[in-house]
């Protein structure tokens with residue numbers, strides 16, 4: 001079967017879905033090809049923090065109905081170390097900006113429903129996706145679906161297929177300039193049916209390693225602890241996880257974790273990764289296909305949204321005004337924000353985790369940095385403006 005669209009989008013994650021919605025608002029048609037089925041996408045637990053700019057965009061696009069109802073707006077976070085909590089008043093430090101806790105899979109449910117409701121095409125369960133002629137003006141995507149071979153002809157391809165997708169490897173090897181770092185630790189993440197243990201997110205530094213208290217709803221909580229990236233989740237009983245959380249978050253005034261059944265647990269590795277440039281010929285990479293950040297700064301999803309905002313605008317200018325310069329500048333424009341987020345995520349990660357190969361010098365630097373961050377308004381402001389998200393036009 002042969003099909004044609006203006007923008008062929010690979011991947012129905014935050015990047016691909018938001019791109020197709022932004023394009024449709026400009027009257028530009030697109031088709032999304034997605035490897036997984038809808039149920040799996042809508043059930044995969046990932047990020048939870050939406051920057052102010054991501055929330056504003058969803059609001060402008062009329063995608064905010066459920067987010068406004070179910071999302072939790074936060075005006076501060078806590079940094080906890082040496083048994084004491086210190087509030088960073090994000091809103092006060094950033095002219096009233098805030099962030100919203102609204103899980104990624106809920107965002108995806110909203111975006112998928114919105115796109116399908118307006119008659120958009122999302123082809124789930126596609127297999128064997130391959131890109132062809134990306135340096136020509138008529139690139140194509142080959143794929144199979146229900147054992148039928150198909151071809152999608154397009155003007156442009158948006159590679160929104162995440163870190164393990166096919167788009168990035170389709171770039172000629174000589175064009176792939178990769179910058180990467182892996183960390184000697186991972187995160188063990190859980191979902192727990194319990195009331196919140198705190199009003200705000202807590203980022204805790206302790207001698208036993210990092211811990212993070214986040215939330216999903218009044219009766220479902222999300223928490224993470226630093227662990228060995230090669231560890232097997234089967235080695236962690238629920239009791240061990242709860243004990244570790246309580247120990248890492250302990251305060252001098254006897255803070256208590258509120259506990260309940262753990263309904264989900266998994267371990268994720270942590271890396272920083274950027275490919276430059278984010279474009280080759282008619283192929284434009286966006287989101288995790290082009291860059292990965294360690295999750296400590298909660299930037300991954302938000303960066304994906306920022307990329308496609310630029311891409312949608314550049315495509316609009318190209319189609320409606322025959323101006324190609326924004327498309328030509330796409331990679332440079334995105335990479336400015338990408339590297340800012342890479343730095344912030346690396347910085348938060350480095351400040352808050354125990355590094356297994358240095359338990360003397362580095363911990364003292366970390367404590368000095370934590371103290372500076374909570375005691376200096378200038379340092380706290382730097383954390384705050386990065387955390388709530390820099391302006392879209394950064």
Ligand code: FAD
Nearest residue numbers: 011013014015035046047161162165287288298299300301
């Ligand atoms: P993705 O969400 O990865 O979407 C890519 C889509 O492309 C997927 O639906 C995939 O099925 C599809 N696809 C892949 N290959 C193909 C193919 N060959 N053909 C067709 N379709 C394909 N960020 C945070 O900020 N905080 C967190 O706590 C956090 N936790 C995370 C936990 C995990 C396990 C992972 C993997 C990521 C986490 N992230 C987190 C990062 C955040 O979720 C991502 O940055 C975000 O999902 C990026 O969106 P994306 O659309 O670029 O890619």
Ligand code: DHB
Nearest residue numbers: 047048214295296297298
């Ligand atoms: C969550 C994830 C993060 O990476 C983070 O920094 C804060 C919160 C979360 O999943 O809720």
